Amino acid sequence: MLFIDLFRTKRNRKANAKFMRTREFDTRQAIASAMEVFWRKGYKGASMTELLAAMGIGKGSFYAAFGSKHELYLQALRHFRDTGMLFKHLKALPEANFAYESLRKLFDQLIERTINEQKTCMLGKAVLEFRGQDPQVAEIVNMGISQLENVILEILSKAQATGEISKGRDLQVLSSYLTAAFYGIQVLGVAKPCRENLEQVGAIALSIVFPNQ
Amino acid sequence: MLFIDLFRTKRNRKANAKFMRTREFDTRQAIASAMEVFWRKGYKGASMTELLAAMGIGKGSFYAAFGSKHELYLQALRHFRDTGMLFKHLKALPEANFAYESLRKLFDQLIERTINEQKTCMLGKAVLEFRGQDPQVAEIVNMGISQLENVILEILSKAQATGEISKGRDLQVLSSYLTAAFYGIQVLGVAKPCRENLEQVGAIALSIVFPNQ
């Protein structure tokens, strides 16, 4: 309910209207579908025609519900960020015993996806397309990347508590570093889709955090 | 002369014509100007109107000389690659004494540019925009990134010869790894333009290659 209200626009602002035709599509599902298109094609590369086809709705419904292509893009970016598309399993495994294992899995899945689907993190793609020029995009992306850093930081913190990582190390910087590696592998991976090479690169990136593995 | 011939199109195919009006613009300079626009805006984001304005030529001249926007983009990408835009100094300093210094400088300049101009490597931007879908773009980018890897590899090789890097290490993988770091720092840098953080990340990335620094 609260979720639905977020998407009410000018024409639709009376939240507790007494008379209204019910919406025939699921807003969340429509955003998810649009996200897939933006993810593949980027903002400029995705046309309204394509987006509407993917969402399965008409122009009338769309502009009543979302207002503009740009607004839809922001929603799609938020959806990507809030569903943690590229690192779901990290949150799903908060009790994983070994940080090394978790992060190794993160990189392995990343490499797999990069090579098989040429799908890179949508936030990274947005970063390069907008170069921080669009403040709204910038904020969403910044939050999303901080989120990834924090998830990694949590893992590293637990590892430090259990002794898997030595006490003196600056985990804040290490999580930034691993995040950078995360994006670097994607760019390199699309340009040169060689699994073996990427796995070696990932292993080196991790070896600085876990010198004993 | 050979350079000019590369840009002859259908209308212009008689290479040794006896009668011809001389071209009023410098092809190379025009490509360089177009490159700046593509670099900032991407392929889809750059309109012909913008490109022509930047190049300072009219439609007639343009289509006679280049054939299409896509063709111009390929030329611009090649120009970017062949002028080594983002790592000029690495080639300028082949006799640098210490590999660590050279690479440190590479990362410092990269961070500076990323933060000040939000300008990331055009090849990386092309990678994410095209996702390896355009074979011509893919080939140019692949070559360009290999070029960067090779420049780094050369530096590492010399360092291994002088003992700055120990004998047993796999330099091939290390240069791929540093290339990934190179791109990762850019993505992270545009998303979160914090110089201190990026410098620390860069230092960590290098520390695995030069554990004694």
Next chain:
DNA sequence: AAAATTATGTACTGATTGGTACATAAATAA
């Protein structure tokens, strides 16, 4: 100077862009 050839600028094209206007359909409260 005349013939030959290419370069350039301009007017134009059809297709596509994101977005609007609006008539109609659907839903509910009265």
Next chain:
DNA sequence: TTATTTATGTACCAATCAGTACATAATTTT
């Protein structure tokens, strides 16, 4: 059933897209 409100589909819009056609300007060989 009727009044009220919102959702939906369609026809339409101006602006912009990349690209063409072509007349004219410029250059060189003859």
